[in-house]
Amino acid sequence: MERMNRQILLNKRPKGFPDESAFKLIEKETPEPADDQVLVKAHYLSVDPYMRGRMSEAKSYAEPFEVGQPLKGGAVGEVIKSNHLDFLAGDFVTGLLDWADHTAVEGQSLRKIHPDAAPITTALYIAGMPGLTAYFGLLYIGQPQAGETVVISGAAGAVGMVVGQIAKMKGCRVVGIAGSEEKVNYLKKELNFDAVINYKESENISKALKEVVPGGVDIYFDNVGGEISDAVLLRLNFHARVVLCGQIAHYNDEKKEMGVRVLPYLLTRSVLLKGFIVRDYRDYFDEGMRDLAKWLNEGKIQYRENIVEGLENAPDAFLGLFRGDNIGKQLVKVS
Amino acid sequence: MERMNRQILLNKRPKGFPDESAFKLIEKETPEPADDQVLVKAHYLSVDPYMRGRMSEAKSYAEPFEVGQPLKGGAVGEVIKSNHLDFLAGDFVTGLLDWADHTAVEGQSLRKIHPDAAPITTALYIAGMPGLTAYFGLLYIGQPQAGETVVISGAAGAVGMVVGQIAKMKGCRVVGIAGSEEKVNYLKKELNFDAVINYKESENISKALKEVVPGGVDIYFDNVGGEISDAVLLRLNFHARVVLCGQIAHYNDEKKEMGVRVLPYLLTRSVLLKGFIVRDYRDYFDEGMRDLAKWLNEGKIQYRENIVEGLENAPDAFLGLFRGDNIGKQLVKVS
Helix, strand or coil: CCCEEEEEEECCCCCCCCCHHHEEEEEEECCCCCCCEEEEEEEEEECCCCHHHHCCCCCCCCCCCCCCCECEEEEEEEEEEECCCCCCCCCEEEEEEECECEEEEEHHHCEEECCCCCCHHHHHCCCCHHHHHHHHHHHHHHCCCCCCEEEEECCCCCCHHHHHHHHHHCCCEEEEEECCHHHHHHHHHHCCCCEEEECCCCCCHHHHHHHHCCCCEEEEEECCCHHHHHHHHCCEEEEEEEEECCCHHHCCCCCCCEEECCHHHHHHCCCEEEECCHHHHHHHHHHHHHHHHHHHHCCCCCCCEEEEECHHHHHHHHHHHHHCCCCCEEEEECC | CCCEEEEEEECCCCCCCCCHHHEEEEEEECCCCCCCEEEEEEEEEECCCCHHHHHCCCCCCCCCCCCCCECEEEEEEEEEEECCCCCCCCCEEEEEEECECEEEEEHHHCEEECCCCCCHHHHHCCCCHHHHHHHHHHHHHHCCCCCCEEEEECCCCCCHHHHHHHHHHCCCEEEEEECCHHHHHHHHHHCCCCEEEECCCCCCHHHHHHHHCCCCEEEEEECCCHHHHHHHHCCEEEEEEEEECCCHHHCCCCCCCEEECCHHHHHHCCCEEEECCHHHHHHHHHHHHHHHHHHHHCCCCCCCEEEEECHHHHHHHHHHHHHCCCCCEEEEECC
């Protein structure tokens, strides 16, 4: 076993848009797992927009990261040493791990994965939290009906691309909003979205939207917020559903932002809007995982991953989420 | 039967805050009821904030009123002449009637009421649409649990006062927001609200709210919108519910209004927000009416009505809703 363990710490809490100074790479001794713990060597780290919230002091649905302590996120890795009955050295597992080469972690917080069933990285998106987020948000909150129009912001992200493909399976007309021509082409040509708006090239998002959804919007799956959401919310149909999944446009806000007042529109259209985190649906995870794995194996869900090499590049990969760099799931290959 | 029939027409569509010029009082011959119609003499008219929406051209959940035609609203009256099998002269009925002395109306659109069971005016609020609106909004969307904190804006209005009393029955802590000391006193002393904020006397509604709901808000029943709602939405608890019932602060808006962006707050607290109109729950009206009538008869729901005399004063009574004149249900006694 390697004796030294690289870790990325939260160096200081960022204000507004974070930069590299929020992170610090250090080396420490590799920890020994305690009773019921497992030592895991990380293979891939997931970098996710929600982690920005945990870098701030304000309490949200997840506890804030501590300054001077390693960041933690979804990851897949290999068991190096086990003091837990359910795991053996060599097992592949997924769970929350440090941004580090190795983590000593409670065995009960891990889930075993089977490298023969699907590429292990898919446990971090299609067959993992982003996949489940798409699944429960669209199916449990959105409740799509065949023939309805679904609009997805952040459509080329890890969640958005799954939402769109499930919505197509359900017979919906699917319209994506994304931020580059490469993303637009991918969503249209490879994932068969019915229409995609490149909001960065669009002079008037509201007008562009009106052209592609002349009949209005039945479901809005929102990963983004801001002016994109303003435009969509003003085009909702009666009894529309808004699945409030992410607000990446606002994670770096330093004060209350002003925008169009949307409540009057939500009222007159009898709209249902629901914010959620995937944990709200933990009692149904088995069902979600079963369906997602089935669709994955049947080739009904296509996917794309964006892999950055090297633990030391995890901070930049994370910052790239806010620059809109990634198509599909952003991952870091640790070594 | 009187031959002449006073009617109040929509004279022109108001822009922004309406005034008397939007209305016109005329006299016409009293109509003859056609087959299956009933001629009803109006006793009391209900004036309701939602009618402002129907005075505009924009399509909403109800069709716009037509310029040059009588306004229509909830009313109670007496059958003068019936061509419908279910009604006899002398029956008391409720339904949508013209703002007029007499209306010839399809019998099937009316519901018979029993003057011995409760004052006939209560069919226009506690045992009518405002009561049902309070009932379904609070119980079906809000789903109050004992011990939770419920905040109600427009708390002294026809809907708000019923919401508060049902929430008290369910064991909730009830906080009202209203616009005069008289309203505050009424809600506290006669309806036993736990706390009431006079937003017109409060320098900082957000701070005033923090003082009376230190543990945050579990259910927000919103009749108002605007800055009052901004303050409440920023104090929602995890898994809070927002019952979006009215937005009286915005019914006279001439353009999109700007305000605090609320989606980020709704997201991080996994909030459910639902706009609705009472018609969405029409399949459950019997249940709602049964419970409301029972509570009314048992004295569990107190009520207050504000009666203006004379059909000619209906426009001013309607305008008074936006000035915040009324405590409880605003009615017009036709003659």
